[in-house]
Every structure is written in structure tokens, then in C-alpha cells.
Amino acid sequence: MLTTFNSDRAPLASVQAPGREKLSITVIILTLNEQIHIERCIASVASFVQRIIVVDSFSSDRTAEIAKHLGAEVTQRAFKHQADQFQWALDNCQIATDWVLRLDADEYFEPSLAAEILKKLPSLPEHVTGGRLKRKVIFRDRWIRHGGYYPAIFLRLWRTGAACIEQRWMDEYAVLTRGESITLEADFVDHNLRDIGWWVDKHNRYATRQMVDFINREVHLFLIDEAMDLRARAQSQWKRFLRNRVFARAPLYLRSVLYFIYRYVFRLGFLDGRSGFLFHTFQGLWYFLLIDSKIEEARVFIRTHGVDAFHKRLADHYKIDLGEQRLPGKQDR
16 A cells, blocks of 8 residues: 655545455556656555556656556657547557546545545446546645636546547547446545646646637637537536637637636635635636637737648647647557
């Protein structure tokens, strides 16, 4: 049973199941320079899952070494985006367990969620093919409870072969291709331990990817799997409606300000204190203003130089090579 952690701020999140075999679950974790988080992540699930796969994007730190030491299988592959990398893992890692679990390196299970899965998973009926998990975000050691940010619920657990990953550059979802899902009661935690400068740099990259997905809806930069898009809309109708029909059609910049006011005032984000003020301002205002500014820049560039030149700009300036969009279920040869 793993109990050693890289940070004294990381709570023990491991559950042992005395007298019971591990559940038939494969955990997939994508990594790039995650030595600060990877031990905490693996330790939170290692006691009750059969297999842990780390798909590493050629980390320059000790991520791969630590993961192997903790019993994970490590494979390395160049990174395009999260959706592409995770779908590649589903298609190529020869998963033989009954279930697949998706977990990010800076996330971990609370003991109550591990215990709930141990109790409920073996008795689920066959028509239940997915488990939706509740995410708790910790920012600067503060649980962000308000602003409509908790609970955020995601499909993270599914029967092998029953889900694919939406091929988007940002905010991709796992989407069930058969059956139905249940929502578990306990939480998993998103708690990144890096500093605010790293957080800002990361969200700058995320804003570029959000821009790519947004502009693609306007000028068709790359192929969208329409069948997968319809499934995703059916499984998250309200959120998709707000994003694609309301937010996307509102004026640039104004929508970001209105969203922040809604989140911080009407959804009580101000109750999250000083850390919450920073989080909601950065993530709920600055980030969306940045996305809008990148969208505006892209529109101007396309009007002036054309779509083909924009493809080249993405590759040269942002290191985003759209190439041929992989569709779920297409294995590398």
C-alpha cells in the first residue's frame, strides 16, 4: 500500500480492500513533467485497480521513473492534444480490463470515492456503462465551492469499449457510445501544486486551443466527427446549449464580463474568499477575455490572409499542426 507523497499538503488518499481482489479497472494518466503530482495521483488508486498506464510526452523530469517505481506501465508518445493522446491510449494499449478510468496527473481520489467504487462497481447492471464523477477544485489550498464550480461532473469511468473521446483541441469529453451512466456521490480532487506563473502560462495555451475550436466552427479548419458531436450534445445538453448557442453568439468581451458577474455575484463566488477572488477573476474573467482576444485576432488574420495562411500561422506561431484530425477508434499503424 502506497503512502509516500512528494508534498506535505497532499492528503493521504489511498484505500485498501482487505481480503478482496483489485477491481478490473485500467487507469490511464497523461503526463508531461508531473513529478510533483504523479506519486499522489497513482497512490490514490493503486490499491484497488488492476492496471495503471502512464502515457508520457517525453518528460524531462523524473515523472516516468517515479511512475515505473510505483508499478505503472509507462509508454511515451509525442503530444498533440489531450483528446488525441487519450484516444490513442484507448486504441493502442490493449486494454483487457472490464473498465477504464481517466485521471489527470494533478488529480487524485478521495478515500470515500475509492470506497464507493469498490462497493458499487461489481454490482452494477450491464446497461450501466459509465460512471460520472464529481470534481472538487483546490486553488491555493482553498476548496472552490461557489461560482457554479462545484460540483463539476464528468464521465471518467466507463466499461471498456463503451466510450470514445471527443476530438476537440480543448474541453474534450469522454462520450458513451452505448448504455447509460450513473453519478457517484464522492469526490475526486483537482489540486495543482505549481505556482501562479505556471497556471497563467497553462491557461494562455488553453486559450489558444479554445480559439482553435471556436474558429473551426466558423471556417471549418478540420473535420468534426458529427456522430460523436451529436452524442456529446445529447449527454450534456444544457452545458452544450449554453456554450454553443448562448455564449458563442454573444458579443466578444461583453460575454466574458457578464459571465464573471454571473459567476462571482449571482453564483456566490465571492464566498470563496481571497483565493476564490483570484480564481474566479483569473479563470472566470481574464481567461475568457484572453480567449476572446485570440478569437478576434484570428478573425482579422483570416480576413486579411485567408484560411490557408492561418493554418500556417497556427503551426509556426503556436506550434499547433492541425494535420489530419484523428477520429475515435482509428488505430495508429
